[in-house]
Amino acid sequence: MSRYVFDEAEYDRRVSATKQRVRENGLDAIVVADPANMNYLTGYDGWSFYVHQAVVMTPERDEPIWIGRSMDADGARATTRLSESSIRAYSDDHVHSPYDLHPMDYVAGVLEELEVADGRIGLEMDAAYFTAKSYTRLQRNLPEAEFEDTTLLVNWVRVKKSEAELEYMRQAARISENAMQAGLEAIEAGVPEYEAAAAIYDALITGTDDFGGDYPAIVPLMPSGDHTGTPHLTWTDRPFEEGDPVIIELSGCRHRYHSPLARTTFVGDPPAELERNAEIVVEGIEAALDAVEPGVTCEDVEEAWRETIAQYGLEKEDRIGYSMGLGYPPDWGEHTASIRPGDETVLEEDMTFHMIPGIWTADIGVEISETFHVTKSGAEPLAEFPRRLFTA
Template sequence: MKQELRFERSEFTHRLDAVKKEMKARSLDVLLLSEPSNANYLTGYDAYSFYVPQMVVVALNHNEPVWIGRGQDGISASMTTYLSKNNIRPFPDVFVQSALSPYDFVAEIVKEICGERVRIGVEMGGYYYSARAHADLLKALPRASFTDADLLVNWIRLVKSPAEIALMREAGQIADAMMYRAIEIAAPGVRECDVAAAVYHQMMAGTPAFGGSYTCSPIYLCVGEKAIAPHAAWSDDPLEERTVVNLELFGNRHRYQVNLARTICIGSPSQKYQKLADVVVESLEAGLDAVIPGKTAEQVHAAFARNLAKHGYEKDSRLGYSLGLGYPPAVGEKTVSLRKGDQTVLRPGMCFHMMSGLWLENEGITITQPFVVTETGYEALTKIPRQLFIK
């Protein structure tokens, strides 16, 4: 059976050690991870199986994590993780979408490994940890104490290793290829859905050197009147002359994702709109120039906001967010945001999407930049010019 580990075993060991250190600091005996990205981070597990309950159990007294999931997905656990056979625990299909709870199965494994009187951390804010899941675990483990350990692993994931950054660079190359394909095909008369189709084809094809994968959310193709909406859906309408196309897309390489947005004008933009584009790019550059290790996320936001304010504009939403390893429905790590009040200190290896898009009352524009913090500043993860594209 071919193994598909994306990292050296030593890297997984380092990650697990960091998680256990934090568990000890919080007096946790067990950590139950429901988020697919955190399961992948600690074990390498990768399959589209998170539509049914699955867990990775991390116990202080157990050398390896334990993967728990649907029986037929056990083969993927064997193929994509380093875990020994005894630490891959698939549950029978009788637990799938039935009156029986798979969390009873999880509880029995927790009791086997650690006993019943344990302190358990769970991801209360996780996308894949439901109220029913929590209620079932409380019932099945009445002698255990539960605490919210949401984002424990996410904060550890914040600083990427060199091997992770290498995948982010490849994801950035895929994002560039996708955006160039969109710019190439966008023209009067071309349907919005055909632009989306071309972008999705490029997403999977990747580059001549390596392929891509499905992303953490659909692309956002916001055309015409919908350019003032950041997450609008595309239609099958043809593109018209003098139309604005705001496109946010995502390059994904082995679950590491880079977000990128650009605006394409079909036909010459008005002088006012071109000026708006120039202001956004100028402010984006000011924000990027402020990316220096030791500075805070708030200081980066302030540099962008000051420049924007000089021209009479204000951005209500956050300027950016950390990104990296992800699964649907979103890639954001839910940790650092580039905005006022976030005092997180930038460190080399952190990756962000500087989402400098503006959605105003009558017009919207999206010219953004993903980057990784370096020892001296930042490295752009995409190479496409930061400009308004005109077709």
């Protein structure tokens, strides 16, 4: 039974746009190893990225070629519309091989078959699952090739979303709302942190009455107590205590599309400093969202935030947001545009961002975030969830 997520026209549009980028860069082929980019171009969806896999594309060939482990080939048949000649599988002895075999040996063979072994080939050199050995094996097998770093080529094609993609992100936002509510309701003095994490996970997978959820590209992040100044910690066995601040950052996921959401709660009566910082964060977010419209730059949006918090003697060195949407572990970010000083990326209609301008001090942190869609008239926050400090 097939598991198609988009119609054929959606993939035709994506492949055509990517081929155009390949031509503009003077490339004969690209090797795509980022699982999100593989999914974007073909629809392939499986937890197989722990072994080497790739999509190979040339400007001349109608279809991309999916390359993966033999046991995953049926997954490609189930989730893509690729013809049989575009699904290529290497034998299992290429995995953790005792025979000095490597999956990139097989990829090199496909590139030779496509007659680009001596051409200019783009590689995703900084993709999470493209290893140093993958590169050296391609070099060894294709000594006449000229390799180019095209890490973000497909990512920049992805940056503007279709209406079908936006609908999945809106559905992910509904899941995010339910999961955030479940987490906030689970947190109270004496409850172990893992029980709150379990409640969040249950809601992320249960989804809504109309549709279920998928696993998110990042686990729920939940620093608490003395550690809310460190944003990327998860949960422990420790029970929540009276006087604990707790940050929850999570995302619903629908067909690999995300809509992240972060909120902060406090077990008991929050200190005045935390209440004040939360109010400042909310004011800054609203100023930044008000600055969003097609034609402004990422740094223009950040400036609205920075000028707002500066009135209260605060500053933040880190970026406050990034483009995102389709993703697999280890994250849902697209690694392209960032809302930060110096990023002159011009906002265009149908871009999507996660704005997460937390304020972290030595003692306590507060995070309140919104995922938004750039529309012709401004920012459309995807979640409908109170933008404030919560208490447990």
